Amino acid sequence: MASCYFSSREASLLRKDSTHSTDSCVSGQQSGYESGGTAVTTPMSEQPPCKLCLGRSISPDTLSSSLCTIAAPPTRNICFVGAGFVGGPTAALIALHNSEIAVHVVDLNAARIAVWNSSHLPVHETGLSKVVRIARDGTRAAAADRLPAREPNLVFSTDVAAQVAMADIVFICVNTPTKRYGVGAGASADLGYFEAATVTIAKNVKPGAIVVEKSTVPCGTARMIASILEQYRPREHFEVLNNPEFLAEGTAVADLVHPDRILIGSAKTAGGMRAAVVLKAVYAAWVPAERLLGVDTFSSELAKLIANAMLAQRISSVNAVSALCEELGADVEAVSIALGADSRIGSRFLQAGIGFGGSCFEKDIRNVAYLARALRLDEVADYWMAVLQINAFQRERFARALVRRLHGSLAAKKIAIFGFAFKHGTNDTRNSVAVHVIAQLAAEIPREIAVFDPGCAVADIEAEIRAVVSDPLQRSRIRVYADWPEAVAGASAICILTAWEHFGMSKEAKSEEAPASRASLSLDQLPETLSEMDVVRLEQLHGDNLDPLHRLLPEPGCAQNCVHCTAADSMSEASPVNWEAAAAAMDESRWVFDGRNVVDAEYLESLGFKVHSIGRGYPMP
CATH class of the missing domain: 3.40.50.720 (NAD(P)-binding Rossmann-like Domain)
Known part of the structure; x- marks a missing residue:
């Protein structure tokens, strides 16, 4: 029998142990009944542990059926x-x-x-x-x-x-x-x-x-x-x-x-x-x-x-496939669709890119590998560390491709970085892929590396860069911008490192597609009794800062010149990229290195861009 021992038969009571009477159980005495039949549940803090019951080892097969009858004490x-x-x-x-x-x-x-x-x-x-x-x-x-x-x-x-x-x-x-x-x-x-x-x-x-x-x-x-x-x-x-x-x-x-x-x-x-x-x-x-x-x-x-290790493994697997695709002329997206159609594999975490970042995946893989080595399972440790090796290889390969496409040198050139958060939809910059790519490009001493992220505060980006790029000369070439037009002005290349929707479509296209992504709940579809999540969904339908039901109380006020207000205003004002305007603002090189495969490469090429995507369009001669 499986060791998952919660069952549908459990409600708020633990089942009775056939070998241990509740008469001798302190916990059982604490959860008794008054003469009128009303249940009396002593607060958890007042229930002494039953030494017979609490410390006794029970196999998973009997955990849900061989316990003394104790009402689950209310959590306050x-x-x-x-x-x-x-x-x-x-x-x-x-x-x-x-x-x-x-x-x-x-x-x-x-x-x-x-x-x-x-x-x-x-x-x-x-x-x-x-x-x-x-x-x-x-x-x-x-x-x-x-x-x-x-x-x-x-x-x-x-x-x-x-x-x-x-x-x-x-x-x-x-x-x-x-x-x-x-x-x-x-x-x-x-x-x-x-x-x-x-x-x-x-x-x-x-x-x-x-x-x-x-x-x-x-x-x-x-x-x-x-x-x-x-x-x-x-x-x-x-x-x-x-x-x-x-x-x-x-x-x-x-x-x-x-x-x-x-x-x-x-x-x-x-x-x-x-x-x-x-x-x-x-x-x-x-x-x-x-x-x-x-x-x-x-x-x-x-x-x-x-x-976490297995999710990271999926990402490294498809990224390893993307390297093959670039050499063979295959399309990694087509390969991923074919793989994902197999019910044994599924489509989740099969999107090729420049690798994973964040505070979890790498840390947890290293933890698993360390555990394996401590147990003298070196082959197991090597297997999991290979996931990290592919991850580092992917981002380094991406940076090398940029330098190679720009004639082997970034001297006197400006590179725009679109995206710094480790993934879209969050402001978390910890161990982002972007900071590692920026560090590798900064070692080439370009004229400028211009960083823009629509979801992160400028101060947070600057702090993360300072922690990773220690050389003063290299760090002096990095500048963070609050909007994309300044970042792309005079740039030779744009690197897309986070899959924000700002980068993948024009403002007009985004506006046209917005209704399809909204919640289906409307004022005419309200249930008779709303749940709290119904309220949240309804307010998302009308915009994150609106309160159509007039339910919310006023938010706490801010001090004058609040730094958080300033940062929030700069992020909310970030506009979707107008690729025609971006093309006009850049120098003649006009490269786009799409590390997340979010742009329409054919459309950008029609505007005069040269596009390098992950796992696409680079067949062997």
Whole structure:
């Protein structure tokens, strides 16, 4: 039998253990009934752990059927430690769908918390601003009283100790970057932030609270958490769960609303199962039961790492094919369509480009490879490291092609870079492919590298470049622009490194296609009782900054000359590229190097451009 042990038969109760009477179970005594038959559920913090039940190992086959009958205690308070790309959006969606639960997001970075409490969120995701406003600020009643007013239940704070102390469930959502020095440097995960957060939790968490790993962590980290908790609280029992995130930046809200699965890893004990059911109940507010999967903790930790590794593997595989296509005269898009039509392969992650970036894929592959080498599985480690080698090869091959097409030198030439975020739909610049390509081009000492991204703040781009390009002369040749016309003026070539829609179509074409991409929900199609997500979808239909139901309360005000307002204005004013105007503004070379295959090459060639695409049109002589 499979080890996914949540079943449709589980509701809010754990099933009775045929060998362990609830009469002798402290937890069973705490969840009894009054004489009138009304259920009495003692708050989780007041329920002592049952030593017979909580610590007893149970096989996955019997986890859902051999447990003492305990009502899943109601969750009243949840705390997320870490207000980043995972903690903020996840907390917002849980708060949105569980209005009876107080959700706190805490972080020691006061500036980050201040932004979460403003009208300028630090994470740019479609629909997130509305979700946060509804949960953080509360709302008025919707039109015709079909959706009542709601009180705020999402709080962003720097008061870590106090909010951890109140929580029934504590999620750890801090950064786990690759180590930069010491044992495992460049390969293993740096758990410094994670360990510090765990120590803070151990010092302040209330008895009986559940601690959840949300960050992507190495296998065995749950044991580290349990060890730290035992060190600081030796006479108390805490359950540790693993609940990895499977969010794609740019579509994080959609991924949270309609997840492929919610994975919950727990100890193979009755106590672990009980904790998993408590967390399951939080997600069950909107996630179908069949998508709530329970496994053991080790399997859950490993599944997250391997999921990212396999997605990256798909990208490197199709990029390796693109190199063959360029030499043979094949079209990688046609090959991808043929491959994707095979139901055993599927079409996802088969779009060729200049490789993957971001804070997850490379880090997690290095973590898997490091784990394999530690277990003396060198062949396994080499296999996964080959995925990174192809990724580096692809972006380096792209940069070399640019230099070669421009006669082997970039001296006295200007190169425009379109796109800096590691993928479209997000403002995340961490480990972007663009910064590596820019660093390689900067080594050629061009006249200028002009960078433009419609979704990223100029300051964020400049900070990432400073961190990667250390040579002062090379860095002096790089300049960041707030709109594309200045970036392309006098340029010899344009490099498209992020697949923003601004680059793939004209303003007129974008306007014509916009209605087809809108949500189907309209004012005439409103259900009798609106859900919170109906409201979010309706407001997306009319534009991200509008409130057609007059439901939202005023946003927090900003100080005069707010830097976030200035950055937001510059991003919102970025216009789609007019390729005719771009051609007129460039020098006679007029090269477009399309690293994401987003432009119509034939159309651009009709305007006088020379186009280099990934995996297309370069047959052998």
